[in-house]
Amino acid sequence: MPLKLSLKPGERFVLNGAVVQNGDRRASLVLQNKASVLREKDIMQADEANTPxxxxxxxxxxxxxxxxxxxxYYDEFVRRLTEFMQVVKNPQVLADCVGASKQVMDREYYKALMTTRRVVDYEDERLGKNVGSGV
Incomplete structure (x- = not known):
């Protein structure tokens, strides 16, 4: 199934490990086969991984x-997820953690990424950070 990306002017994304940047106008790309694509707003640098x-x-x-x-990267994921789940009491967040774990086990990494994104949003909300401002 093709994936259509609608890009803002200057928007960057990662495509199979390569950083690609759109030009000065809106554009659409259609990817016809499986590829790892991550928009700029979903990309996190290692030094930004500074909360549980x-x-x-x-x-x-x-x-x-x-x-x-x-x-x-699997052992780090398991260790951090276990630590987080030991202190969080919110049933929906715990369900998201379990869901992400299952998705990782099934190698459904994009789904797991979107699930863990909800966990980050929950944490940002609890910490009083702006939600939706990127990961």
Whole structure:
């Protein structure tokens, strides 16, 4: 199934590990086959993984972007997820954590990334950060 990306002027994204930037006008791309695509707003640098939920998100993002080496990031994901789940009491957030774990086990890394994104949003809300301002 093709994936259509609608890009804003200057918007960047990662496509199979390569950083690509749109020109000065809106554009649409249609990807006809499976590819790892991540929009700029969903990309996290290693130094931005500075909260418990972000420390879960980051290894999932790396598994998605570097699927051939996903095992390299798995232990970090499990450790951080376990630590987080030991202190969080919100049933929906715990369900998202369990869901993300299942998705990672099934190698559905993009789905796991979007699930852990909800966990980051929850944490941002609890910490009083602006939600929706990027990961």
């Amino acid at each position: 939920a972000r420390r879960i998100y980051f290894p999932v993002m790396m598994m998605y972007l570097d699927e051939a080496n996903a095992d390299r």
